[in-house]
Amino acid sequence: xxxxxxxxxxxxxxxxxxxxxxxxxxxxxxxxxxxxxxxxxxxxxxxxxxxxxxxxxxxxxxxxxxxxxxxxxxxxxxxxxxxxxxxxxxxxxxxxxxxxxxxxxxxxxxxxxxxxxxxxxxxxxxxxxxxxxxxxxxxxxxxxxxxxxxxxxxxxxxxxxxxxxxxxxxxxxxxxxxxxxxxxxxxxxxxxxxxxxxxxxxxxxxxxxxxxxxxxxxxxxxxxxxxxxxxxxxxxxxxxxxxxxxxxxxxxxxxxxxxxxxxxxxxxxxxxxxxxxxxxxxxxxxxxxxxxxxxxxxxxxxxxxxxxxxxxxxxxxxxxxxxxxxxxxxxxxxxxxxxxxxxxxxxxxxxxxxxxxxxxxxxxxxxxxxxxxxxxxxxxxxxxxxxxxxxxxxxxxxxxxxxxx
Numbered sequence: 001x002x003x004x005x006x007x008x009x010x011x012x013x014x015x016x017x018x019x020x021x022x023x024x025x026x027x028x029x030x031x032x033x034x035x036x037x038x039x040x041x042x043x044x045x046x047x048x049x050x051x052x053x054x055x056x057x058x059x060x061x062x063x064x065x066x067x068x069x070x071x072x073x074x075x076x077x078x079x080x081x082x083x084x085x086x087x088x089x090x091x092x093x094x095x096x097x098x099x100x101x102x103x104x105x106x107x108x109x110x111x112x113x114x115x116x117x118x119x120x121x122x123x124x125x126x127x128x129x130x131x132x133x134x135x136x137x138x139x140x141x142x143x144x145x146x147x148x149x150x151x152x153x154x155x156x157x158x159x160x161x162x163x164x165x166x167x168x169x170x171x172x173x174x175x176x177x178x179x180x181x182x183x184x185x186x187x188x189x190x191x192x193x194x195x196x197x198x199x200x201x202x203x204x205x206x207x208x209x210x211x212x213x214x215x216x217x218x219x220x221x222x223x224x225x226x227x228x229x230x231x232x233x234x235x236x237x238x239x240x241x242x243x244x245x246x247x248x249x250x251x252x253x254x255x256x257x258x259x260x261x262x263x264x265x266x267x268x269x270x271x272x273x274x275x276x277x278x279x280x281x282x283x284x285x286x287x288x289x290x291x292x293x294x295x296x297x298x299x300x301x302x303x304x305x306x307x308x309x310x311x312x313x314x315x316x317x318x319x320x321x322x323x324x325x326x327x328x329x330x331x332x333x334x335x336x337x338x339x340x341x342x343x344x345x346x347x348x349x350x351x352x353x354x355x356x357x358x359x360x361x362x363x364x365x366x367x368x369x370x371x372x373x374x375x376x377x378x379x380x381x382x383x384x385x386x387x388x389x390x391x392x393x394x395x396x397x398x399x400x401x402x403x404x405x
Contacts (some may be wrong), residue, residue: 031221040110043117044094051087054080072131079127086120089113239290240297242313248320251310252375259370266328267370270321270338271382272362275394277317279350280358292358293317296342303341328366332404335364335397343395359395361386366400 058068058080065071093113097106133140235247243251259265274280274296281289297319300311304323314320323334339362347358363385365378389398397404 027221027225031218034221037107037110040094040097040114043090043114047087047090047094047117051084051091054083054087058084075127075131079124079131082120082127083124086116090117237313240293240313242297242311242319244313248312248314251312251322256373256375259367259373261371263369265368265370266325266331267367268321268323268325268331268334269365269367269378269382270323270335270362271314271364271379271386272319272321272338272342272360273386273390274317274342275355275359275361275390276350276353279352283350292347295345295347296358296360299341299345300338303337325366328368331364331366332397332399335362335399336404338362339395339397354393355395361389361394362397363387363389364397364399 061072062068069077090113093109093116097109097113100106100109235243235250237244259267274292277289277292280292284292297311297313300319300321304311304321310322312320321338323331325331325334339360342360343355343357345358349355349358363382365382365385367373367378385398385401388401389396389403392398392403
């Protein structure tokens, strides 16, 4: 893959710098969505485990001490409750996100759930700081010093997972230094150096872990893109972006047994050919011919935005379509729509053509109650219908042997 990410510490770079390494905004958005999904599964199980452990510990401590607040302090009580509520909220948001069909809303809920878990776990640490001060293990000034540093780091780092801007990196580095110096000068660090260490290590560890996960996701996504590129080269025509003959063979292998001996299958096979395309190439050159081919294929795809459509480039200017219809009575309308999609393009026809605009001739075969499907035999029939359409004046449709007027 071109633009390969290089550098021994490249994985520590934030998202906006990764963008310059050969990934589009859409690629980065997909990577972030994938990362949110994988991280959210981890957060979900972490929430379940934390909910069980913290809730169980809270019940045990309450039962053994009688009055939890008197024994461990109000801050410890609030900290326990906040973690239990955060875990419950994250579990509910995660389940809701998997149920909701809207992808953007689902992704947003997952990210909010993960942030709630991260922030509340951080708040719990703050309550532990003040609980220690309340119980006399440290001074209020030391707890306040550690808290200010901790909150500043959280406020600077957390938005970096949402907004990819270089100011976030610079702001984080400068902010941590400024706040740490301020706390050291005003409050004095003393014994709170332990809390300061925890306050710095905890959020930065989270950031590094997320960066590592993102780097791994980038590599996986680039591998997926490379596989897609190789797949597209093998299965799609590079000019028209229609599926090629190799893809057609795979398509027939996958569907032959499904079509056979099924009462509810109405298979419409359509073969169309661009009228007087050789004259078009001679007059407008092969570049003009390429434009004509691409325009026609784009028009067919715009006309039939359907999962039931399979579109192949069968030959030079011959194209093959397969429709699976719910109602066989719709077959004639489908064939006419294919023809009209091209004749309405207003592509100027070459000199010597019978019409002013480029047109196509269409042959169509409707099959139902298929006992044995033989592509070679069916194509002989459809090709005969196409030839009949050509012989009937071009820009016409021949359906099951009859010209549609």
